[in-house]
């Protein structure tokens with residue numbers, strides 16, 4: 001490994017300025033340089049005699065410079081370098097723009113190789129702005145082959161990188177293999193060193209593909225291995241085993257029977273998955289994925305009830321105060337109050353009332369608390385009361401509260417639980433890696449010497465296709481709510497052409513007059529938060545001053561403090577705001593039944609799954625709801641893409657389409673996963689995912705300590721340090 005560790009400043013022809021640039025992108029050694037991979041190739045492999053070149057093609061030719069000169073074009077205000085190149089068959093002109101220094105390198109009489117596009121000019125065919133190099137001793141580098149193209153940052157050009165990677169590429173032979181030989185054989189992979197060599201300077205397209213496949217295999221395999229090992233480690237803990245006995249079964253059945261609606265099959269199955277997990281004394285670690293409005297909260301409540309009824313505590317954490325409050329209300333409503341039965345259940349209920357249905361005493365034993373940064377409340381004896389934080393913490397420690405709902409406060413306040421057996425995290429992607437780790441460890445400081453960790457249920461509304469989820473969340477088991485509750489009105493989705501903007505505004509005005517509320521989402525501006533905030537502010541000004549000056553308009557964006565955000569949301573919930581203009585930050589889980597219009601500006605800039613999530617914020621109440629997609633883009637692909645939203649109302653389907661059209665990096669939830677580039681780019685390759693998963697699984701089953709594969713163990717350690725999994 002000695003050469004690979006050579007500092008770049010010791011390499012020939014890398015001056016201090018370049019050392020600095022390379023350091024800035026984390027390249028410190030010759031080895032690092034070798035692992036800076038190209039992201040695509042220019043295919044200049046079509047080498048032809050000059051007499052054979054044809055208009056429009058990208059070719060490489062080689063010959064002698066007969067003549068070369070700079071011309072100043074006054075009309076076009078630029079410098080043009082013209083050269084005439086000749087081989088044994090013919091001659092062709094090459095033209096470069098604004099590169100007058102070329103004449104210093106390319107001199108009359110020199111032999112050169114040129115690659116570029118053949119265009120037509122006054123005097124016939126010519127090469128426009130071709131890549132060039134002098135034909136000398138070695139192999140060509142910038143022409144006449146598959147030429148690697150690197151991400152150019154910090155003033156490092158592809159050309160510079162090529163020229164400096166080439167002389168060290170032979171040292172790739174020193175790269176040690178870390179994959180078990182059996183995997184390399186079974187999966188038909190390049191060796192590690194061959195892959196690194198071929199990814200830079202491939203002999204053919206096929207070899208480039210194989211090199212990429214090997215390196216992507218590595219990343220995906222290591223990710224899976226890491227996830228599976230995490231899972232295994234987590235499962236070495238003990239959790240409370242909850243016996244789903246007859247009595248418990250009946251209580252849960254009563255609860256479900258008395259809901260004012262039927263559970264969806266998906267809700268039933270997911271609840272059942274969870275109940276089955278509880279029967280193990282190994283901790284559950286399950287992800288519940290489901291579209292906005294698919295009823296995840298209820299699954300959380302049912303599973304919470306199972307645990308509470310068994311005599312243990314449950315914690316439920318949400319990313320914002322508003323959501324925590326919403327969950328608290330919902331828990332109170334479902335657990336303590338008598339439900340309003342649906343008509344078909346009327347008869348049933350009456351009969352049960354006579355036999356003293358335990359449900360009608362409420363879930364009874366359940367005391368629920370709300371704990372956020374700004375409030376602490378408790379629900380007992382049929383009412384919600386304020387309580388001091390101190391008192392609340394005491395009650396939790398004594399076990400007088402069974403169900404604690406809150407925000408990050410749950411992990412920030414040093415809560416001591418009496419017997420916490422189950423933690424739920426809503427909108428899990430909103431929490432950082434540290435926070436999630438804390439839920440798994442710190443919240444576990446449980447009194448009474450209970451040496452267990454709580455079962456863990458995470459929930460998310462970002463629908464990630466199953467194969468993807470298995471990689472990104474490979475340490476979790478998965479339940480999916482892929483079905484909406486019955487009787488939901490379909491949201492009417494319309495693409496609004498610029499010419500119809502006023503019509504849409506009029507329609508919205510009517511709706512507001514009828515008492516409805518409106519969300520307006522401003523275009524996503526990837527490069528700049530500041531620009532995004534500015535555009536939202538401008539939209540807000542426009543709507544509040546010009547278009548809807550007679551209504552109350554509010555503004556919400558990511559640069560506001562979370563307290564300000566909460567205040568604006570609170571005003572919207574209380575109907576003090578009719579139209580809420582926001583950047584894409586606004587809360588997914590929020591339930592505002594009175595909002596019936598979602599208007600998205602610049603809708604072509606969003607992924608389908610994300611647009612679908614925006615849409616899910618309306619249509620939660622009894623009113624017919626609408627989603628208006630505004631776009632200035634006139635391209636047919638945009639229209640086709642957006643029309644998919646009109647057709648499909650299924651977040652998973654739309655996510656699959658995003659995956660196909662825009663690639664995995666565009667899926668919310670995947671982008672935040674912290675996966676390395678090649679793994680990310682390969683997430684749409686379900687076969688590769690399957691293969692890596694199988695190999696990782698086999699390895700864990702036979703040798704999860706990796707004791708037979710020290711090189712792999714070392715590599716994995718390094719990999720997990722470099723990659724920051726969320």
Ligand code: ADP
Nearest residue numbers: 261262263264291292293294295296297298485
């Ligand atoms: P999400 O999955 O987005 O968190 P929620 O849990 O907030 O969705 O549920 C959305 C709404 O649907 C809530 O008002 C909830 O009471 C209601 N709901 C949940 N399950 C059903 C069902 N099976 N039938 C009808 N309504 C339901």
Ligand code: MG
Nearest residue numbers: 296297426589
């Ligand atoms: Mg929710």
